[in-house]
Amino acid sequence: GFTAVGSEIFEFVQANDSFRLRLTTMGRVLSGNPSDMSEMGKLARPFQLSVWAMAGVLGTDTIAKDEAVVLVEEGDRYRLEVFGPSPDGKQLLRRLLWFERDTLLVVREDRLTESGSVEATIQYEDFRPIGQVEGTSSAGDGRLLRPFKIILEDGKGQGSVQVTFHEMVPNQPLAATDLPQVSLR
Secondary structure (H helix, E strand, O other): OEOOOOOEOEEEEEEOOEEEEEEOOOOEEEEEOOOOOHHHHHHHHHHHHHHHHHHHHHOOOOOOOOOEEEEEEEOOEEEEEEEEEOOOOOEEEEEEEEEEOOOOOEEEEEEEOOOOOEEEEEEEEEEEEEOOOOOOOOOOOOOEEEEEEEEEEEOOOOOEEEEEOOOOOOOOOOOHHHOOOOOOO
């Protein structure tokens, strides 16, 4: 994250089930599993909201093996209800995802608590094509569509996050020849 004049505020890296957050202005580095943010203290909630907001650019969380889904038609959109196991084994509604019918792009996501109340609402807007990708996509011409505006409202009323991109440049694809070769003996 950067200020309006380009100074770095933080660096966030997430891979699989771990993260690393470097807070440049505070001189701190935090790392761990997103589900256990106790080390982060007051930063835990804003950090979690930011991770959820950025998921729309990186790709909405996949459906886990222990989750079930129900697809519902709702007006001019589809709504996907995602159910996951609770600690006592019951299936609880965890997330609601709304898709545009014509593009099948996720335009809204509600994250729910175990009691069923809305923990956060994320809206994805201003979809634009980026990069050149082999195969087909929602753009129909081989380019990925990504939201350039993401708005997240905290269901607990503790704040909001708005992310607006001016430009997105995807990483260049790597070929096997670009990677170092490892010899197994």
